[in-house]
Amino acid sequence: MTHQPGPDLDAPGAAVGARRLVVAAAIVDDVVAPSRLLAARRSRPSSLAGRWEFPGGKVDDGETPVGALHRELREELGVSVDLGPEVAGPDDDAWIITDRHVMRLWLARVTVGDPAPLVEHDDLRWLDAESLFTVDWLDGDVRIVAALAGLLTR
Numbered sequence: 290m291t292h293q294p295g296p297d298l299d300a301p302g303a304a305v306g307a308r309r310l311v312v313a314a315a316i317v318d319d320v321v322a323p324s325r326l327l328a329a330r331r332s333r334p335s336s337l338a339g340r341w342e343f344p345g346g347k348v349d350d351g352e353t354p355v356g357a358l359h360r361e362l363r364e365e366l367g368v369s370v371d372l373g374p375e376v377a378g379p380d381d382d383a384w385i386i387t388d389r390h391v392m393r394l395w396l397a398r399v400t401v402g403d404p405a406p407l408v409e410h411d412d413l414r415w416l417d418a419e420s421l422f423t424v425d426w427l428d429g430d431v432r433i434v435a436a437l438a439g440l441l442t443r
C-alpha cells in the first residue's frame with residue numbers, strides 16, 4: 290500500500306489554508322444588540338454526538354462561503370436568515386476549530402421559519418450571557434463562545 294500524506298499542517302502558511310473550510314452562524318435575537326444565542330446539539334457522528342455547536346457545515350466545491358451557510362441553515366434548521374457582521378477570528382480572520390477544519394462565523398438573525406433540529410442536531414437551545422456555558426460546546430468552539438460572551442447584553 291502506498292502512503293498518501295495528508296496536508297502538512299506544519300508547513301508555512303498551512304495553519305489555515307490546508308484545513309477544510311466550515312461556515313457557521315451565531316444566530317442571535319438581534320444582530321445589533323444581541324442578548325440570546327442559539328446553540329445546536331449534534332446528533333452525529335457518535336464521537337461528536339451530544340456536544341453543542343454553531344449550526345453550519347462544510348463549503349462544497351463551487352459554493353461561496355455565504356451561499357453554503359444559507360444552504361446549511363435551510364437544511365439543518367429550516368430557516369432563512371439575514372447575516373450580520375462576520376465574527377472575525379485570530380487565524381487569518383477565521384477560527385481553527387480542529388486539526389482538519391477552520392471555521393468562518395457570521396452573526397445572523399432568523400427572518401423566515403422557526404429553527405428546528407431537522408438533521409445533524411437533536412436539540413436547540415437559546416442561551417443568554419448567564420447560561421452560555423451551561424452546555425458542552427465542542428472543544429474548538431469554547432474560545433469563540435467566550436469571545437461572543439462579550440457581545441451579549443445582559
Ligand SMILES: Nc1nc2c([nH]c(=O)n2[C@H]2C[C@H](O)[C@@H](COP(=O)(O)OP(=O)(O)OP(=O)(O)O)O2)c(=O)[nH]1
Binds near residue numbers: 387
Ligand atoms: N458545523 C459546525 N462544525 C463544527 C463546529 N465546531 C467544530 O469543531 N466543528 C467541526 C465538526 C466537524 O468535524 C466539522 C464540520 O463538519 P459538519 O459535519 O458540520 O459538516 P457538514 O454539515 O458539511 O457535514 P457532512 O456533509 O460532511 O456530513 O467541524 C461548529 O461550531 N459548527
